[in-house]
Amino acid sequence: MTSQAISLTAVVLVTVATLAIGTWGLRFSRTTSDFLVASRTVRPRLNASAIGGEYLSAASFLGIAGLVLVFGADMLWYPVGWTAGYLVLLVLVAAPLRRSGAYTLPDFAEARLDSRRVRALCSMMVVAIGWLYLLPQFQGAGITLQAALGAPPWLGAVAVAGVVLINVVSGGMRSITFVQAFQYWLKLTALLLPAIVLLMVWVGDGAPNPVDVPSSGLSGDAWSLPLGGGDAQGLYLTYSLIIATFLGTMGLPHVVVRFYTNPDGRAARRTTLVVLVLLGVFYLLPPLYGALGRVYAEALAESGRSDVLVLELPRLMVPGLAGELLSALVVAGAFAAFLSTSSGLGIAVAGVLGQDVTGRRFGRGRLSGVAAFRAGAVIAMAVPLVLALAVPGVGVARAVGLAFAVAASTFCPLLLLGIWWRGLTEAGAIAGLLVGGGGCGFAVAWVMAGGQASSGWAGVLLSQPAAWSVPAAFLTMWLVSKLTRRTVPAHVSRFMVRLHYPERLTR
Amino acid sequence: MSTEPPPRVRVTGPPRRRTVPRRLVDAESPLGEIYLSSLLAEQGRLALRVLLVLALGVASLPAVFFFAPDLADLRPFGIPLAWLLLGVAVHPFLWVLGTWYVRSAERNERDFVDLVTAVSPTEPEKP
Numbered sequence: 001m002t003s004q005a006i007s008l009t010a011v012v013l014v015t016v017a018t019l020a021i022g023t024w025g026l027r028f029s030r031t032t033s034d035f036l037v038a039s040r041t042v043r044p045r046l047n048a049s050a051i052g053g054e055y056l057s058a059a060s061f062l063g064i065a066g067l068v069l070v071f072g073a074d075m076l077w078y079p080v081g082w083t084a085g086y087l088v089l090l091v092l093v094a095a096p097l098r099r100s101g102a103y104t105l106p107d108f109a110e111a112r113l114d115s116r117r118v119r120a121l122c123s124m125m126v127v128a129i130g131w132l133y134l135l136p137q138f139q140g141a142g143i144t145l146q147a148a149l150g151a152p153p154w155l156g157a158v159a160v161a162g163v164v165l166i167n168v169v170s171g172g173m174r175s176i177t178f179v180q181a182f183q184y185w186l187k188l189t190a191l192l193l194p195a196i197v198l199l200m201v202w203v204g205d206g207a208p209n210p211v212d213v214p215s216s217g218l219s220g221d222a223w224s225l226p227l228g229g230g231d232a233q234g235l236y237l238t239y240s241l242i243i244a245t246f247l248g249t250m251g252l253p254h255v256v257v258r259f260y261t262n263p264d265g266r267a268a269r270r271t272t273l274v275v276l277v278l279l280g281v282f283y284l285l286p287p288l289y290g291a292l293g294r295v296y297a298e299a300l301a302e303s304g305r306s307d308v309l310v311l312e313l314p315r316l317m318v319p320g321l322a323g324e325l326l327s328a329l330v331v332a333g334a335f336a337a338f339l340s341t342s343s344g345l346g347i348a349v350a351g352v353l354g355q356d357v358t359g360r361r362f363g364r365g366r367l368s369g370v371a372a373f374r375a376g377a378v379i380a381m382a383v384p385l386v387l388a389l390a391v392p393g394v395g396v397a398r399a400v401g402l403a404f405a406v407a408a409s410t411f412c413p414l415l416l417l418g419i420w421w422r423g424l425t426e427a428g429a430i431a432g433l434l435v436g437g438g439g440c441g442f443a444v445a446w447v448m449a450g451g452q453a454s455s456g457w458a459g460v461l462l463s464q465p466a467a468w469s470v471p472a473a474f475l476t477m478w479l480v481s482k483l484t485r486r487t488v489p490a491h492v493s494r495f496m497v498r499l500h501y502p503e504r505l506t507r
Numbered sequence: 508m509s510t511e512p513p514p515r516v517r518v519t520g521p522p523r524r525r526t527v528p529r530r531l532v533d534a535e536s537p538l539g540e541i542y543l544s545s546l547l548a549e550q551g552r553l554a555l556r557v558l559l560v561l562a563l564g565v566a567s568l569p570a571v572f573f574f575a576p577d578l579a580d581l582r583p584f585g586i587p588l589a590w591l592l593l594g595v596a597v598h599p600f601l602w603v604l605g606t607w608y609v610r611s612a613e614r615n616e617r618d619f620v621d622l623v624t625a626v627s628p629t630e631p632e633k634p
Binding site for chain 1: 565570598
């Protein structure tokens with residue numbers, strides 16, 4: 001009972017701190033200057049902490065350790081891909097995207113192609129990716145409160161959705177930078193402190209090598225190979241995951257918004273560089289939990305509860321009050337992960353819905369801008385919440401991996417061709433988005449419907465679609481643009497100048 | 508808490524003065540077109556070089572372990588090689604690549620600004 005009280009206190013503290021910093025930051029940004037200017041002066045270090053805080057979700061905090069425990073080294077590709085995605089983003093889109101002045105991906109698409117239709121399609125994609133990403137956050141919150149407090153699984157999902165809704169609706173979007181930055185450091189501390197203690201316990205036990213521990217699951221050799229299964233199918237799955245994560249990061253709706261808060265393109269690059277460091281430091285830790293879990297918490301893998309490994313391990317390894325306190329710290333970090341990522345996604349999805357759905361004219365009436373945004377926020381949270389309660393989970397990290405695959409199959413080709421190739425046309429963009437989004441969306445629906453169980457190449461291709469859907473989207477976009485080359489927007493060269501020239505020359 | 512409201516601050520954009528003749532910067536003149544193409548090509552080549560090193564250094568690992576499965580038996584410091592590479596070594600590697608890119612891209616932009624402003628530094632601005 002005391003352990004539940006400690007964990008509950010930790011969760012409440014994180015929630016209160018999140019709301020308090022949000023309110024404080026709101027006041028701060030009001031008295032300094034107008035929101036836009038304030039956000040344009042966010043320094044690279046603060047901004048990078050905020051990006052890290054928003055980006056490190058339930059999948060990073062809980063999912064990776066669980067997957068590593070069960071499947072071994074090939075699951076290390078998740079953290080590697082999620083970090084390398086930022087390098088690809090840095091190299092190909094960071095500075096041009098900032099210089100474009102676009103606040104969201106639909107804004108960028110509309111400005112580049114001068115097309116309302118591409119904008120509408122991109123808005124739909126943002127909502128789809130956002131919901132797909134929110135789903136595992138809510139499910140992760142459910143299993144966390146279940147493991148820590150013995151609460152029913154729906155409670156955690158409803159709690160996170162509610163807190164995020166309050167934060168977003170009350171106008172927290174202006175102050176979100178401070179909240180997110182705080183949450184990065186909270187998440188890092190919540191994994192780092194227990195990890196140090198657990199490592200000391202492990203050394204005290206004679207440091208048994210996780211690879212050599214007798215296990216009912218994978219053998220030590222298979223567990224330490226960086227490709228699934230070691231056969232051709234495993235190789236395909238691994239490379240498909242690499243493509244999805246390396247290329248998908250740039251297409252995530254909540255990532256793009258943050259780039260606009262940099263003062264200029266140069267700062268956007270420097271911010272990304274700091275993000276690489278912050279993510280690298282954080283991602284050293286989850287695999288450690290996975291490896292220690294193989295020594296101390298094998299039973300979790302057998303019972304299919306590997307997603308709670310990070311939450312249970314401190315209690316399993318350290319007896320008494322110390323273990324309970326460490327567990328509560330980890331629970332607090334996990335809750336911060338759900339809140340920060342869900343807030344970022346919620347704002348991105350609510351913004352799009354507020355502009356393109358609830359902001360429209362219904363009959364005679366029309367909602368004002370703020371009311372439309374708030375109505376959008378309610379829909380943005382309600383739909384994935386209902387889905388999270390209705391659909392059985394496919395594993396936190398895997399579901400997020402699918403969201404990356406959709407982003408890589410749609411926004412990655414649009415951004416890369418839009419930024420680096422003057423020949424992209426409206427028809428090409430639409431065709432590519434439909435092929436990439438349609439193919440990948442079908443695969444995701446198939447996995448969500450429980451199709452993963454079937455084996456054979458068809459099942460393998462559908463369970464990790466990125467390796468075929470990304471090239472198909474690129475090829476379609478390029479080919480159709482070539483065929484409709486006369487419809488290249490007239491202002492394309494001028495737009496390219498804005499994207500690529502240093503600010504000193506263009507303003 | 509002070510009772511005085513903070514003084515009003517007028518918020519304005521950056522100064523709208525142009526140091527470079529418009530025809531050199533806008534891509535719609537032949538010279539501007541050449542400038543744009545050269546910058547795009549230069550930055551594009553740099554990006555491809557960085558990505559190639561990323562592909563060779565990181566993305567090649569599944570294939571390497573697939574064709575040389577004996578590598579999995581190597582255990583420097585008792586840790587399997589794959590764990591050491593993917594769990595630890597990859598992160599400094601990515602940071603080094605990122606630093607290399609940022610330095611080179613900023614140098615390219617400096618050179619480009621020098622080039623554009625050197626062509627016609629004193630040409631008067633048309634109203």
